[in-house]
Amino acid sequence: MTGERISAIGSDIEILALADENTEVVNLDGALVIPSFQDAHNHPVSAGIELLQCDLTNTETAEESLGRVAAYAASHPDVEWILGAGWSMDQFPGGTPTRQALDVIVPDRPVLLTNRDHHGMWANTRAFELAGIDATTPDPDGGRLERESDGYPAGTVHEYAMDLFEEARPPISAELAYAGLLRAQEEMFRLGVTGWQDAHIGELFGSPDTVESYRRAVEEGTLRMQVVGAQWWEKSQGIEQVQAFIELRAQVADESPNAQFVVNTIKIMVDGVAENFTAAMNAPYLDEHGHRTDNSGFSYMDPELLKTYVTALDAAGFQVHFHALGDRAVQETLDAVEAAREANGPSANRHHLAHLQLVADADMHRFAELDVAANMQMLWACHEPQMDDLALPFMPSDAESRTFPFGELHTLGTRLVAGSDWPVSSADPIAAIHIAVNRASPHGPQEPLGGDVQKLDLATALTAYTAGSAYANHRDHDTGALAAGYLANLVVLHPNPFELAPTDIHTTTVQSTWVRGEQVYAAASARTH
Numbered sequence: 001m002t003g004e005r006i007s008a009i010g011s012d013i014e015i016l017a018l019a020d021e022n023t024e025v026v027n028l029d030g031a032l033v034i035p036s037f038q039d040a041h042n043h044p045v046s047a048g049i050e051l052l053q054c055d056l057t058n059t060e061t062a063e064e065s066l067g068r069v070a071a072y073a074a075s076h077p078d079v080e081w082i083l084g085a086g087w088s089m090d091q092f093p094g095g096t097p098t099r100q101a102l103d104v105i106v107p108d109r110p111v112l113l114t115n116r117d118h119h120g121m122w123a124n125t126r127a128f129e130l131a132g133i134d135a136t137t138p139d140p141d142g143g144r145l146e147r148e149s150d151g152y153p154a155g156t157v158h159e160y161a162m163d164l165f166e167e168a169r170p171p172i173s174a175e176l177a178y179a180g181l182l183r184a185q186e187e188m189f190r191l192g193v194t195g196w197q198d199a200h201i202g203e204l205f206g207s208p209d210t211v212e213s214y215r216r217a218v219e220e221g222t223l224r225m226q227v228v229g230a231q232w233w234e235k236s237q238g239i240e241q242v243q244a245f246i247e248l249r250a251q252v253a254d255e256s257p258n259a260q261f262v263v264n265t266i267k268i269m270v271d272g273v274a275e276n277f278t279a280a281m282n283a284p285y286l287d288e289h290g291h292r293t294d295n296s297g298f299s300y301m302d303p304e305l306l307k308t309y310v311t312a313l314d315a316a317g318f319q320v321h322f323h324a325l326g327d328r329a330v331q332e333t334l335d336a337v338e339a340a341r342e343a344n345g346p347s348a349n350r351h352h353l354a355h356l357q358l359v360a361d362a363d364m365h366r367f368a369e370l371d372v373a374a375n376m377q378m379l380w381a382c383h384e385p386q387m388d389d390l391a392l393p394f395m396p397s398d399a400e401s402r403t404f405p406f407g408e409l410h411t412l413g414t415r416l417v418a419g420s421d422w423p424v425s426s427a428d429p430i431a432a433i434h435i436a437v438n439r440a441s442p443h444g445p446q447e448p449l450g451g452d453v454q455k456l457d458l459a460t461a462l463t464a465y466t467a468g469s470a471y472a473n474h475r476d477h478d479t480g481a482l483a484a485g486y487l488a489n490l491v492v493l494h495p496n497p498f499e500l501a502p503t504d505i506h507t508t509t510v511q512s513t514w515v516r517g518e519q520v521y522a523a524a525s526a527r528t529h
Helices: 010-014 043-051 062-075 101-107 125-131 160-165 173-192 210-220 241-255 303-315 327-344 366-370 385-390 406-411 431-439 458-470 500-509
Strands: 032-035 037-044 082-087 109-113 120-123 143-147 154-161 193-200 226-232 261-269 319-324 352-356 373-376 416-418 490-494 509-515 520-521
Touching: 032 373, 032 458, 037 352, 037 416, 037 458, 043 082, 043 173, 043 193, 062 082, 062 101, 062 109, 101 109, 101 120, 101 125, 101 154, 109 125, 125 160, 143 160, 143 319, 154 160, 173 193, 173 210, 173 509, 193 210, 193 261, 193 319, 193 458, 210 226, 210 241, 210 261, 226 241, 241 261, 241 303, 261 303, 261 416, 261 490, 261 500, 303 319, 303 327, 319 327, 327 352, 327 366, 373 406, 373 458, 406 416, 416 458, 458 520
Parallel strands: 037 193, 082 109, 193 226, 226 261, 261 319, 319 352, 352 373, 373 416
Antiparallel strands: 032 490, 109 120, 120 154, 143 154, 490 509, 509 520
């Protein structure tokens, strides 16, 4: 490479023939160099902040989570509110921990902890008191409080009920948000990621406007990551939002002439998640006895309004990034994209649907037909406690065969892109690719979720996390491939995953990460010196 771009691609002999006395030669010693990974769906500022707060990520039991809270409280005696995230629903009966469990550890200060999927929170009694939440507080639209027999909050709240704490909890400072952004960038470089699509920019979860964090990083030259920011569609508002989106897009484009940070995408939440029964399904959820209930989840907006909004956004040149997890949500989203195409004609906006836990058979072929990408969270596509205890038992008997149907979508010609949803789950592309190929976690049940038909081959999974996500991020003109003239955004992997058995892919590690020809991460054991 010369400067920040790839000079040429060829054999060792061909490339060495181009070298002169000023050329630095890096011996990879059998490692694999590929285009760096790009993440098409994450929440990096939130993730970075959480790494700096009470971090419950990677805890495996309720006792371990409670122990971390206790340790954090003891080491931060002057913190007014104990805030954090990362606990897993499968650690607690029914996925809903109680306020009393936190009260024993921290009785005198409010504790508010977001769960790993960020669709629920766990609070102690003091937090409920300060927020004014009691037995008389109604469930908000699109949200639910777990309750005790007398109606008082039990400790866990879901979806839009999390907003009930917004006025009481202390806001996150601009300095902490900026520090979180830079901490997230550092972590992503360690994992070989050099570009991301932030799936929710703006004010969120008590944070100041994250657009300002990005603007500061651009101005100060600390942002090395290529970032696409998704402006957030507020479900309580209407089509009047579009003009504000257009104005912010133009402002940011003027401030970032090299397109280091752009906001050309709009994120729409179509439904919730399966584990708390808010994902929009065609069939009702089952109860703990296997009987049908009267709940089939939430569509967060009227399907006809969704068509109107998507048509307007598409006409304005925006990419729409949808959260669509249940099969009814997927259907309603595809219907909206179809309506936009009928009104506006085909576009180059590159709409994509994230999550796709269930997809109806009748909708499988529509992704390719509508030129809609499937934004895969590959790490979720395996048997593990949250899936096997909190999701599949409450869905129809055929649900497993349609769960995260990546293999079938690929066979039907769907464009595949990849995102982590970090900090909902790990940002590690290698861990996700391992599961995409095996449909099993290296440390869990080895029966492939959904059967072999849903597996991806290694090349397809790697391509989704490189060229696929570059496409979704509108960066495929000079990233996502090894080609002359493309930016030298590279990752070096060892051992070469193509030389491993599929069940050993997870043993591959990132040895080094490069941005515009400059090494931004090197593992302690790096073999590229």
